Amino acid sequence: MELLIKELTQRVKKASRVMSSLSTATKNAWLIQSAEQIERMKAEIQKANEKDLEGGKSKGLSSAMLDRLALTDKRIREITLALREIAALPDPVGEISRVIPRPSGIFVGKMRVPIGVIGVIYESRPNVTVDAAALCLKAGNSVVLRGGSEAFHSNRALAEALRAACAGTEVPPDAIGFVNTTDREAVRLLLTMDDCIDMVVPRGGKPLVKLVSETARMPVLKHYDGNCHVYVDEDADLDKALRICINAKVQRPGVCNAAETFLIHESVAESFLPRLGKALIEKGVEIRGCPKTCRLIPEAKPATDQDWDEEYLDLIIAIRVVPSFEEALDHIARHSSSHTEAIVTENHTRAMRFLREVDSSSVMVNASTRFSDGGEYGLGAEIGISTNKLHARGPVGLEGLTTQKFIVFGDGQVRE
Amino acid sequence: MELLIKELTQRVKKASRVMSSLSTATKNAWLIQSAEQIERMKAEIQKANEKDLEGGKSKGLSSAMLDRLALTDKRIREITLALREIAALPDPVGEISRVIPRPSGIFVGKMRVPIGVIGVIYESRPNVTVDAAALCLKAGNSVVLRGGSEAFHSNRALAEALRAACAGTEVPPDAIGFVNTTDREAVRLLLTMDDCIDMVVPRGGKPLVKLVSETARMPVLKHYDGNCHVYVDEDADLDKALRICINAKVQRPGVCNAAETFLIHESVAESFLPRLGKALIEKGVEIRGCPKTCRLIPEAKPATDQDWDEEYLDLIIAIRVVPSFEEALDHIARHSSSHTEAIVTENHTRAMRFLREVDSSSVMVNASTRFSDGGEYGLGAEIGISTNKLHARGPVGLEGLTTQKFIVFGDGQVRE
Numbered sequence: 001m002e003l004l005i006k007e008l009t010q011r012v013k014k015a016s017r018v019m020s021s022l023s024t025a026t027k028n029a030w031l032i033q034s035a036e037q038i039e040r041m042k043a044e045i046q047k048a049n050e051k052d053l054e055g056g057k058s059k060g061l062s063s064a065m066l067d068r069l070a071l072t073d074k075r076i077r078e079i080t081l082a083l084r085e086i087a088a089l090p091d092p093v094g095e096i097s098r099v100i101p102r103p104s105g106i107f108v109g110k111m112r113v114p115i116g117v118i119g120v121i122y123e124s125r126p127n128v129t130v131d132a133a134a135l136c137l138k139a140g141n142s143v144v145l146r147g148g149s150e151a152f153h154s155n156r157a158l159a160e161a162l163r164a165a166c167a168g169t170e171v172p173p174d175a176i177g178f179v180n181t182t183d184r185e186a187v188r189l190l191l192t193m194d195d196c197i198d199m200v201v202p203r204g205g206k207p208l209v210k211l212v213s214e215t216a217r218m219p220v221l222k223h224y225d226g227n228c229h230v231y232v233d234e235d236a237d238l239d240k241a242l243r244i245c246i247n248a249k250v251q252r253p254g255v256c257n258a259a260e261t262f263l264i265h266e267s268v269a270e271s272f273l274p275r276l277g278k279a280l281i282e283k284g285v286e287i288r289g290c291p292k293t294c295r296l297i298p299e300a301k302p303a304t305d306q307d308w309d310e311e312y313l314d315l316i317i318a319i320r321v322v323p324s325f326e327e328a329l330d331h332i333a334r335h336s337s338s339h340t341e342a343i344v345t346e347n348h349t350r351a352m353r354f355l356r357e358v359d360s361s362s363v364m365v366n367a368s369t370r371f372s373d374g375g376e377y378g379l380g381a382e383i384g385i386s387t388n389k390l391h392a393r394g395p396v397g398l399e400g401l402t403t404q405k406f407i408v409f410g411d412g413q414v415r416e
Numbered sequence: 417m418e419l420l421i422k423e424l425t426q427r428v429k430k431a432s433r434v435m436s437s438l439s440t441a442t443k444n445a446w447l448i449q450s451a452e453q454i455e456r457m458k459a460e461i462q463k464a465n466e467k468d469l470e471g472g473k474s475k476g477l478s479s480a481m482l483d484r485l486a487l488t489d490k491r492i493r494e495i496t497l498a499l500r501e502i503a504a505l506p507d508p509v510g511e512i513s514r515v516i517p518r519p520s521g522i523f524v525g526k527m528r529v530p531i532g533v534i535g536v537i538y539e540s541r542p543n544v545t546v547d548a549a550a551l552c553l554k555a556g557n558s559v560v561l562r563g564g565s566e567a568f569h570s571n572r573a574l575a576e577a578l579r580a581a582c583a584g585t586e587v588p589p590d591a592i593g594f595v596n597t598t599d600r601e602a603v604r605l606l607l608t609m610d611d612c613i614d615m616v617v618p619r620g621g622k623p624l625v626k627l628v629s630e631t632a633r634m635p636v637l638k639h640y641d642g643n644c645h646v647y648v649d650e651d652a653d654l655d656k657a658l659r660i661c662i663n664a665k666v667q668r669p670g671v672c673n674a675a676e677t678f679l680i681h682e683s684v685a686e687s688f689l690p691r692l693g694k695a696l697i698e699k700g701v702e703i704r705g706c707p708k709t710c711r712l713i714p715e716a717k718p719a720t721d722q723d724w725d726e727e728y729l730d731l732i733i734a735i736r737v738v739p740s741f742e743e744a745l746d747h748i749a750r751h752s753s754s755h756t757e758a759i760v761t762e763n764h765t766r767a768m769r770f771l772r773e774v775d776s777s778s779v780m781v782n783a784s785t786r787f788s789d790g791g792e793y794g795l796g797a798e799i800g801i802s803t804n805k806l807h808a809r810g811p812v813g814l815e816g817l818t819t820q821k822f823i824v825f826g827d828g829q830v831r832e
Contacts, residue, residue: 017749021773094772100794106783108793111771115805198805219635219806240828247830333433342824355527355823356510357437367522367826376831377524377822378516389531389614390635391806394822406793406810407771408758410783412656414663415792 004181005189009144009196012177013117016142019175020114024091026170027138031087034134034165035080041161046071048157049126056150068124069151079130079158082381086134089380092399093140096407104416107409112402114140116198119190120383121146121212123204126154132201133162133176135383139401142175144197146190148204149182156180187211194218201383221392221400223385225311225337226256228369231328231354233345234265238272240366241344245276247368248342250283254313256385257340257362257372261308261318263328266292269321273297276319285315292321308335325350332358339387340364340372361387361394420597421605425560425612428593429533432558435591436530440507442586443554447503450550450581451496457577462487464573465542472566484540485567495546495574498797502550505796508815509556512823520832523825528818530556532614535606536799537562537628539620542570548617549578549592551799555817558591560613562606564620565598572596607632617799637808637816639801641727641753642672644785647744647770649761650681654688656782657760661692663784664758666699670729672801673756673778673788677724677734679744682708685737689713692735701731708737724751741766748774755803756780756788777803777810 038045049071056066092112099109118141120132129145136143147155159178166173179186191200194217201221202212213220230248232241248259264272269292277297280287287293288307289300300319307318308331322328332341342364343354351365362372372395374382379397386392392400454461465487472482508528515525534557536548545561552559563571575594582589595602607616610633617637618628629636646664648657664675680688685708693713696703703709704723705716716735723734724747738744748757758780759770767781778788788811790798795813802808808816 017773017775020775021769102792102794104787104792106780106787106792111779113772113775116775237828243828243830251831353437356529357433359433359436359529359532360821362822362824363527364522364824365826366828367824368830370831371520371522371824371826371829372822376518376520376522378518389819393819403805403809405776406778406788408778408780408783408787410781410787412653412659412782413787414659414784415667415786 001181001183001185002189005179005186005193008177008179009117009190009193011174012142012144013196015172015174016114016116018170018172019137019142020140022140022170027091027140028087030165030169030171031083031134031138033169034130034162035083037161037165038076038080038083038130038158041157042076045076045154045157045161048153051153052151059150061150065124065150069126069154071126071154075127079127082127082131083134086138086381089138089398091138092402099409105411105413109407110404111407112399112404115401115403117142117144117196118401119144119146119197119200121187121190121200121202121208123148123208124151126151126158128203129155129158130162131381132203132383133159135381135398136401137171137175139398141401142177144177144179144190146179146187152182188215191216203384219391221384221386221396222388223256224387226258226339227261227309227311227335227337228257228259228339229261229263229332229336229341230259230369231263231332231341231343232265232268232272233325233343233347233350234267235347235350236265236268236344237346238268238275241272242275242279244342244344244366244368246279246283248370249280249285249317250315251368251370253315257369258313259317259369260310260312261320261335263320263322263331264293265325265328266321266323269296273319273321280317283315285317288316288318290320293319311337329354329357336360337387339385340369342367342369361385417597417599417601418605421595421602421609424593424595425533425606425609427590428558428560429612431588431590432530432532434586434588435553435558436532436556438556438586443507443556444503446581446585446587447499447550447554449585450546450578451499453577453581454492454496454499454546454574457573458492461492461570461573461577464569467569468567475566477566481540481566485542485570487542487570491543495543498543498547499550502554502797505554505814507554508818515825521827521829525823526820527823528815528820531817531819533558533560533612534817535560535562535613535616537603537606537616537618537624539564539624540567542567542574544619545571545574546578547797548619548799549575551797551814552817553587553591555814557817558593560593560595560606562595562603568598604631610634619800635807637800637802637812638804639672640803642674642755643677643725643727643751643753644673644675644755645677645679645748645752645757646675646785647679647748647757647759648681648684648688649741649759649763649766650683651763651766652681652684652760653762654684654691657688658691658695660758660760660782660784662695662699664786665696665701665733666731667784667786669731673785674729675733675785676726676728677736677751679736679738679747680709681741681744682737682739685712689735689737696733699731701733704732704734706736709735727753745770745773752776753803755801756785758783758785777801
């Protein structure tokens, strides 16, 4: 097993040198051919998927899990559409920025370059096989793919299509490394190959992210909780506040950028909370409030200390009345998972202080936390949302799969 | 001990929230007051330094080590000058960039923000106490300082001056955390405090960097070897090549951006190597060459396989004749430590290919590798040179001590 993983990652690393200098046209040709190849191999891919679905049924997977696993015609269309969309995105590699002359006579700038080899460790959705490989390769990297065992046959068939699509292009098939075993030991081994894998991206539930973060010897682009806050300031436009609070909580409660706690300035609590409570209850939201909230919204249950740290991912909201802007900042500093926070206010000074002082990957004024998303930000497709502080923070698109190096243009200069 | 370190890092973390929103003027006032405070406390600091020097002598430290440790009047002047220079640097914090309108009506941009708490673990030079704290705080961070035990009293006296300089400013003294013990266990404990320390910077020899990298649970801004290459292309201007090779090797051989291997294209070997050999030998450089090199420079010793991976940090150079540009790229990919590489050529296409394809933190055309330096690049003072691929790569100044977050300006927008 160790030999298998070592040999695989070394081949992928070798291919990454070729990948790093390919033209945009070559990478796009591979993306388009991949879409075509998946369409051509559709029957084969769906047959492999059938095997996974049968295996899943006999293992007793829930119908939600089986649904996530299924490669219907519609899903396959979505996968090929995503490939064509990634082909249409601008290539970040090779961008040269800020070239400045120095007193010595040299010119110093930065060039955007691929990271090298990206490991992607993911769970049940087979489309991640294609999305992740497409993004990594478009950014000039090669990729090692390791999906969930329940989607093994589907993932393998898709990876084969991606490798077959290299034919006639300069993209080396080894740029798409697929871990051809469901043995769990393979994950642990991958995470020790820091001489070959430059960064690893776990995509899945918290246990997976935790396992990868604790085991990996290379940097991990990770996403933990999304305990997002909306703070309604004393100078909030309460119509905007209502619209934003409702949208942030109920538009899609199961995702990481949904709000989990509202903080309401006490000077607007009396006028705002009854309205907010009514609207939330109409949408079927359970409210857990501080004592003041419970007084103003009789349907609210008392919140426990634990509620302020909870990521419900469900139609539940915690609400706290705060005596001041500063107390809202303190609450966020103590309880936030540093994902996304929003302030609703018409006061310019507090809006700008909130932007500067809240230490989260996305900070918003008068907008729903639900906008924290690569598509909404204009990044194109995203490989994930990072709650890391370093390298890429927030939604991560192609640029987050690259890094920069210094470049120096001289004319024979030496150092005195 | 664990309690001591925990309590220290928690206080520093708390102070980092205050630091992150201080104005540039406040941070600069602290820097200037620090310079003045060190001048005022000079006698006290030198007395503490005397204690370290006596301890060092009785421990049998080499005279080079004792010299590095000594806080002479000149050194103290340099330390206070550095503080004033850092005060004069532009503040990177708060910079807002690339704010673009999105179809939803929101505006999305990025804001540069401090990282939080930086741990700095260093060896004998006491000036690092001041330099590191000044850079970290100017970039809006707080710092935990842990110096070498042989400089303990000097470091403590300097840290006390920095804390005393907070008086009358809004900079909290806890933003400068000093590990007040020489117990080695403190280092291990610090490196596990990833809930309080966001990044750690080891400054010292390879064993220290290795220890920190292997132990730290937080990201490490590290610098390993500098096995730097100069490649002399078939279209090189041989006068420039000679000047650059000699400068890269002999101007200061003991530093990481000095060259350790020259690669010479075979079509210029006959005309160039005898000239180069003569100049190197005049400068007292020992040459270890491939068979062709040894034929053209009779004084050269045969190189072993190990020589291509060696960071001599001394007046020794490895020289290899290569049959092609591609073979030079391959040699660099195999042996380089990804620090700094240079090509000497008048050929535009190969110059640009070299810039793009060589995967090092600095890549140069027609300039000495010795330019790979924060001062030469115009970054101002540097906290170190990073050979990491992610976050900061190459010389790291104030900007490398910050990160970015997304900011969103809305006017009540919600997601459809």
